[in-house]
Amino acid sequence: MTTPSVLDEAQLGHLRHWDDLSRRLPHDWSGMQGKGAGEDDFGSYRFQLAYMVYGLALAHRHRLPAAPGLFRPTIQRLIEKLLMPDVWLYWRDVSRGGMVMNAHLSEGYHEEWDPVVRDNIMYSAYVQSCALLHDHLFADDRYAAPGALTFAHWSFFWGGEEKRFEYDRDSLNEHLYWQMVQNGYLGVACEPNCVFQICNQPAILGFRLHDVITGGDRATEVVAGYEKAWADFGRLDDAGHYNQMVLEDSRVVAPNALRAPWVDAWCGALMNTWNHDFVHEHYPRQVRDFLVPGPDGTIAVRSTPAMNVMGQTVVTDTCDTGWVAAWAAEMGDRATLDGILAHADRYMGPTRRDGALFYPRNDTPTDADGHRTEIEPMTGNVLLGYARLDVPDGLHELYQHPWGPEHFAEPALTEVGRDVEVSRAEVVDGVLHGRLRCRGRSGGDDDGSVLVGRVPDGARLRLDGQEVAARPVPGGLWVDVPPGPAHDLELVP
Incomplete structure (x- = not known):
């Protein structure tokens, strides 16, 4: 194969930054904290860690295929962090319900310490797919060992005995598969009662990688079942944007009513793995609703106003800029991607530190001239680098054309x-x-x-x-x- 190009200084800078973040001491999340509290929202540690792994996987697969020694240790360190209780302990509280979409069901929920045993596909699918990405890309059974994916928490000050839940790539994959089957292939819930289209895409990627490693064909079964289940609701809403989720109890569909960029961008970037033609067909019309042209070819991404729920303003990291950049990269829309990156480089404070490149958090919405300056850690640490390192149809190619044994016989670093x-x-x-x-x-x-x-x-x-x-x-x-x-x-x- 031939690679698109030699990596440039910006791409090398993102790789260095991810390596630096992976080497942080345990519980040191400096520079990764977003606006939201409690690790509940879209900029939380689990997403930053997982999409660094995804970005490294794409860079290895498409740009530096003969450098496994560059990527393997960093991915292993990031997965180690993904298993830390700092990342998943939010589930102990979220599992009890109480949000507007499941408060009426809260009496039937209980506090759950095991972060992958039910619902919470917004975490479990990333553990599954990251472990399987590692074992596929490096022809390694590291995460097949019993207990290789263990979630453990103990405190001297509270909580009693150690909470410990042992899985591995195969047992976790099996568990998620049966959750999918039991829910009629519609998907597994994130928060209780909320089945998001977005958060089930990583699980499908995981099923495909597990099939590649073991010789199965569950991804084909799951995709066929998923398409049939969602045919009752439609993947798109009346305005042509991706439906956001389905409520399990009522089977009511929640559209992308606010026209939030992250909904379409995140879903489209991931669904391109298995649904290429559909995603590409709708992308041009969808993305036009989100772009704000600026000076000298720069392009900003607009965000919707913060929601007001139960008299409270929802404080969250939307990551709109980052997700639209990642979506454009996967779609091969070079003009949009270049415009967004030019905007980020001009208005969002690109920072270099010992060769690393990132864009530090800035909560100020715009500068004095109205140019967007707000950027969250998920975008500045991860997604802009992910977008720079991806190639057109990068996830799609990884899914559809995985490496065979001949690749692992070639000389490499x-x-x-x-x-x-x-x-x-x-x-x-x-x-x-x-x-x-x-x-x-x-x-x-x-x-x-x-x-x-x-x-x-x-x-x-x-x-x-x-x-x-x-x-x-x-x-x-x-x-x-x-x-x-x-x-x-x-x-x-």
């Missing part, structure tokens, strides 16, 4: 030191091509080195066109990357 930037890593006509730069930040052993693995007998290693010696080890060849400008590495059979 199987370990990458922390100080090494990789802007190219692909195999073309049997030759491994890498473009590497050593930034020299950490100074630890092998932090400025890469391990070239799966080396064919007799292969020759070149750096900037000159054959070089390397340190042979059981896993391949260790190569020290000289400091300074980027260097071109080749492994020639």
